[in-house]
Amino acid sequence: MATDEKSQSDLEAELQSLLEQERFDPPEEFVRQALVSDDSLHRRADEDPNGFWLEQARELDWFTEPSESLDDSNPPFYRWFADGKINASHNCLDRHVEAGNGDRVAFHWRGEQGEEEDWTYADLLRDTQKLANGLKERGIGREDVVGIFLPMIPEVVIAMLACARIGAVHNVVFGGFSPESVSERMKVSEAKALVTVDGARRKGKTAEVKSTVDEERIGDLDHMETLVVVKRTGADCPMTEGRDVWYHELLEAADDECPAEELDAEHPLFILYTSGSTASPKGILHTTGGYLTGVAHTTRLVFDLKPEEDVYWCSADVGWVTGHSYIVYGPMACGATSVMWEGAPDYPDKDAWWAVCERYGVTILYTAPTAIRAAMKWGVEYPERRDLSSLRLLGTVGEPINPKAWAWYHTVIGGRRAPVVDTWWQTETGAIMISPLPALTPTKPGSATKPLPGIEAAVLDEDGSEIEEGQGYLVLKRPWPAMLRTLYGDDDRFVETYFEKFGRETYLVGDAARKDEDGYFWIVGRIDDVINVSGHRMSTAEIESAIVSYEHVAESAVIGQEDEDSGQAVTAFVTLEGGAEPDDELEGSIREHVAQRIGKLARPKRIIWADDLPKTRSGKIMRRLLRDIAEGREAGDVSTLREPGVMDDLAEQVRQRGDGGDE
Ligand code: PRX
Secondary structure (H helix, E strand, O other): OOHHHHHHHHHHHHHHHHHHOOOEOOOHHHHHHOOOOOOHHHHHHHHOHHHHHHHHHOOOOOOEOOOOOEEOOOOOOOEEOOOOEEOHHHHHHHHHHHHHHOOOEEEEEEOOOOOEEEEEHHHHHHHHHHHHHHHHHOOOOOOOEEEEOOOOOHHHHHHHHHHHHHOOEEEEOOOOEOHHHHHHHHHHOOOOEEEEEOEEEEOOEEEEOHHHHHHOOHHHOOOOOEEEEEOOOOOOOOOOOOOEEEHHHHHHHOOOOOOOOOEEOOOEEEEEEEOOOOOOOEEEEEEHHHHHHHHHHHHHHHHOOOOOOOEEEEOOOOOOHHHHHHHHHHHHHOOOEEEEEOOOOOOOOOOHHHHHHHHHOOOEEEEOHHHHHHHHHHOOHHHHOOOOOOOOEEEEEOOOOOHHHHHHHHHHHOOOOOOEEEEEOOOOOOOOOEOOOOOOOOEOOOOOEOEOOOOOEEEEOOOOOEOOOEEEEEEEOOOOOOOOOEEOOOHHHHHHHHHOOOOOOOEEEEEEEEEOOOOOEEEEEEOOOEEEEOOEEEEHHHHHHHHHOOOOEEEEEEEEEEEOOOEEEEEEEEEEOOOOOOOHHHHHHHHHHHHHHOEHHHOOOEEEEOOOOOEEOOOOEOHHHHHHHHOOOOOOOOOOEOOOHHHHHHHHHHHHHOOOOOO
């Protein structure tokens, strides 16, 4: 047996034996130095939740300190700290500079090609003020929506904080989304400006961005008056006079002093679109004081962050909520030194991440299970090339982590000295809700453990009764400061989606979960038609609507099929119009069409041709049965189908055509 194989099998045995252990106590060494190692916060929060939250809020820098905590006079439209005045940009920048920490590095930025730049808090404050002035000169002010469509470059943070500084509301779209998705999000939010880039880099290649924005005519939308363009790759980039302006020229011409506006705590901070049950994305609206309280508090509590000592790295993209809360607002409000990374985990080689950890001495790493599974598949040789001894805490987010990936992360990356915090939360919750406290909560691989202080979670049955042990609807029973305030422009959908099933005081999460005998929560998955691909939320309805918009397609049903790498993968059942014949070319075109309409993440991994789809008598597609077919199981109960024969036909088609999988 080759040495590599031997060490691989030793590792397998080690992981297996580790997994026989069900609970893991916080490592002693970690406990000794932790910020929080007793349950006094829990006790304080239980005895007076509103007082507890007000204390957390007061950790921030207010222009006018709030005297009130929760205003619950009109549920579910809760307000927090409503008589306080605050600014998020001030808390993330000026506060640290004023305290003498202007020279502290906020971001060690590492570009795709290995470029390195250190951005201090003072650097960011300077450019943020200039951009804020530039935006103001272009007529942007309080409550105007500004779109941001940028890769992982420092300008994305500057753009967000420049908006926050002047009370404009940012609407960041993940760089991997298609220009068509950007256009839709700009249209529905009536954005007045968009900050974008000439081109982006990915694994050594470059792609034009601004020109694709032009092709989609985003600049011609009714409300869109300004496109600010960052020069990144030198890509071909036609500029429309009067409307488009180079970022660097705007900054050069701008005054470098722009005092942060004194805003109400409930002033809107940002909109972030996420997938829901229908084809149109939901614009989650977060406001300033409550959100910032939630993210700053949880950054300290869950990551045990010590800003003078730690080097923190959250590997998410700023375009997702994880990036908003745990790259920008949480860590920056705490004055952290972070890594910001533009690259891909396997470029230039599969040790890219571990090289970053070694280079900057990363102490806290926060990532997604899908990335851990990929690293696990590539093998231990890559992390073993690097010195990872600085890591002292590891976090995961976005999807349930399978115990083997947990054990690998803990052993290979964390050297068993770093506790693993599996953090459960959502775009809507703004901040982490269920998670171990690293020095306090014994962990069980695969469980996010228990709600944080001040958060009350429960599992309910169909009638709203609490289930102490077993599976049901996950709910949050008490409002919390960082919760969404509404869906942008659609209060009715907000109430209907989250507060109808169990009433206006119980937030319906949209996940199924179970509680075990120790009161630990285990997230099972979504209860709505949302699927989770590599920790990213995708709406089946949105993908279906993209597929049926393609020529010759009559109908489509999309499901999340279990997948070893990405957790779930997009599988589409597609029915063609009479006369059209399925073939590989059509399959390829449909997949490309979805990528273009929504983004590459939404592209079906597998297409299964179907003559008909299983429907109930009322015409509802039974996805449960489609999942059975796709995952190769005997179909479950078919008695409620309008035409039970459909299932046999479908199974036969899958067999005959050998629809075994994707490319
Ligand atoms: O299903 C849960 C899953 O991701 C959903 C939220 O997705 P999104 O709003 O995009 O936010 C992702 C990052 C916060 C949840 O409804 N999810 C998130 N974290 C976990 C998780 N499932 C299991 N365990 C987690 N730690």
